Amino acid sequence: MNKTAIVLLLSLLAFSSCKRKGSSSKESQEKDHPKEFLYLPTHGKGHEVHHTYYSLSFRDEHHLPEWVAYELTSKNIRRGRTKRHNDFDPDPAVPLSAHPRDYTRSGYDRGHMVPAGDMKINQTAMEETFYMSNICPQAPALNRGIWRELEEDLRDQAMNDKHLYIITGPILNKIEKRIGRNKVSVPSHYYKIVLDYSEPEIKMIGFIFPNKKCEGEPLDYAQRVDAIEAMTELDFFSALPDSLEEKLEGELHKEAWEEIL
Numbered sequence: 001m002n003k004t005a006i007v008l009l010l011s012l013l014a015f016s017s018c019k020r021k022g023s024s025s026k027e028s029q030e031k032d033h034p035k036e037f038l039y040l041p042t043h044g045k046g047h048e049v050h051h052t053y054y055s056l057s058f059r060d061e062h063h064l065p066e067w068v069a070y071e072l073t074s075k076n077i078r079r080g081r082t083k084r085h086n087d088f089d090p091d092p093a094v095p096l097s098a099h100p101r102d103y104t105r106s107g108y109d110r111g112h113m114v115p116a117g118d119m120k121i122n123q124t125a126m127e128e129t130f131y132m133s134n135i136c137p138q139a140p141a142l143n144r145g146i147w148r149e150l151e152e153d154l155r156d157q158a159m160n161d162k163h164l165y166i167i168t169g170p171i172l173n174k175i176e177k178r179i180g181r182n183k184v185s186v187p188s189h190y191y192k193i194v195l196d197y198s199e200p201e202i203k204m205i206g207f208i209f210p211n212k213k214c215e216g217e218p219l220d221y222a223q224r225v226d227a228i229e230a231m232t233e234l235d236f237f238s239a240l241p242d243s244l245e246e247k248l249e250g251e252l253h254k255e256a257w258e259e260i261l
Contacts, residue, residue, distance in 0.1 A: 040055055040057075040067075040069050041057070041067050041069065041167060041234045041235060041236050041237075041238075042234070042235045042238050043233060043234055043235045044057040044066055044067065044234055045057075045059060045066065045233075046058045046059040046060070046065070046066045047060075049091070049093045049094055049133060051093075051128045051131070052124050052125060052128060053070060053114075053119060053121065053124075053125045053128065054068055054069065054070035054114045054119075054128070054129075054134075055068070055069050055070070056068040056069070056113075056133060056134065058091075058094050058096075058097070058133055059172060060096040061185075062170075062172055062175065062184070062185035063096055063097060063098040063102075063182050063183070063184045063185065064098075064136050064169075064170055064172065064184065064185055064187070065113060065133055065134065065136070065169055065170075066169055066170070066172055066232070066234070067167055067168070067169040067232075067234060068113040068114050068134060068167070068168055068169055069165070069166070069167045070114050070118070070166055071163065071164070071165055071166075072118050072154060072155070072158045072163075072164040072165075072166055073158060073162075073163050073164075074158050074159050074160065074161050074162060074163075076118075076120075076121045077118070077120070077155060077158055077159055078159070081120060082119075082120045082121065082122055082123055082125070082126045083126075084116055084126070085116065085123075085126045085127050085129070085130050086130070087127075087130055088100040088110055088130050088131075088132060088135065089127075089130060089131060089132065090131070090132050091131035091132055091133035091134075093133070094131075094132075094133040096182075097131065097132040097133040098132045098135065098180065098182050098184045099132065099180070099181070099182060100132065101180065101181070102179055102180025102181060102182050102184045103135075103137060103179065103180060103184075104180075106137065106179040106180060107139075108137035108138060108139060108140070108179060108186065109137070109138045109139070109140050109143040109144070110132075110135045110137075111135060111136050111137065111138030111142075111143045111147070111190075112129055112134060112135060113134050113135070113136060113168050113169055114129050114134050114168075115129070115151045116129045116130070117151060117152075117155060118151070118154075118155065136169075136170050136187065136190070137179055137184060137185075137186045137187070137211075138190070138211060139211050139212045139213065141212060141213030141214075142190070142209060142210075142211055142212060142213065142214060145213060145214060146209065146214040146216075146217075146218055146221070147190070147209060147214075149217075149218060150192065150207065150218040150261065153218065153260060153261045154166065154194060156260075157196070157260050162196060162198055163196075163197065163198065164194055164195065164196055165194070165195040165197065165237075166192065166193070166194055166195075167192070167193045167236055168190070168191065168192040168193070169190070169191060169232075170185075170187035170189070170190050170191075171187055171188065171189040171190065171191060171208070171231050171232055172185065172187060172232075173231065173232070173233070174188055175187065175188075176188065186211070187211055188210065188211055189208055189209060189210050189211060189231075190208070190209050190211060191206065191207060191208050191209075191223075191228045191231070191232065192206070192207045192209075193205070193206045193207075193225055193228060193236055194206075195237060195248075201256060202244070202248070203248070203253055203256040203257065204225060204237070204248040204249065204253065205222055205225075205252075205253060205254070205256075205257050205261075206222065206223045206224065206225040206227070206228045207221045207222055207223060208221060208223045208227075208228060208231070209221050217261070218261045219254055219257065219258065219261050222252060222254050222257075223252070224249065224250060224251065224252050225237075225248065225249035225250075226249045226250050229249070236249070237249070
């Protein structure tokens with residue numbers, strides 16, 4: 001593990017320790033949150049914001065996140081009974097987050113990066129997913145189609161006693177259109193990366209979707225994670241042991257996900 005990853009890991013451990021609620025038992029906390037994965041993508045160009053149940057890196061010049069990261073667990077889904085919030089609000093921690101009106105009559109949905117359906121844990125979790133810092137302009141055919149299908153598939157997988165680590169966001173290296181008074185960037189593509197660190201089969205998969213109607217199944221859009229790193233200039237899961245990171249990110253493991261997605 002390189003020096004940067006170690007420093008980031010230690011700082012995130014301290015951050016997570018302050019935020020976690022419930023059992024004060026160290027053994028219980030480490031069981032629920034494997035400490036080697038309490039870290040975020042590196043090499044981002046935005047500023048990090050840490051909400052209660054997810055984190056993001058926000059790019060002011062685009063009025064969008066470059067990534068959001070969170071954990072999806074069976075426990076959180078099973079105990080979730082909170083109704084959908086549906087009120088979009090500027091993020092109080094992000095002065096340059098977009099305004100909901102930027103999307104009005106734009107032809108684009110206010111697309112969640114952290115889905116509201118993954119955050120029914122409590123009212124705070126639900127409301128924070130409606131911060132505009134978690135929202136990107138998505139074509140309705142994408143947001144309500146294959147993107148939603150993938151989100152539902154991942155919830156089904158998490159319900160099967162899994163603990164998934166999800167990083168998702170827009171690809172911001174080529175912006176040809178902006179919307180609203182704040183000139184919010186409209187990405188041409190979106191990505192999603194999923195890590196299942198459950199034994200006996202540790203697996204990772206990445207996806208890239210064009211911002212339009214996508215035919216076929218989610219797996220048709222699977223990509224190597226190192227290819228997504230090249231497009232986004234981000235380094236995902238850098239605190240993994242180098243050999244494991246290279247294997248998971250450098251190969252396309254579609255067969256391991258075929259029964260899930």
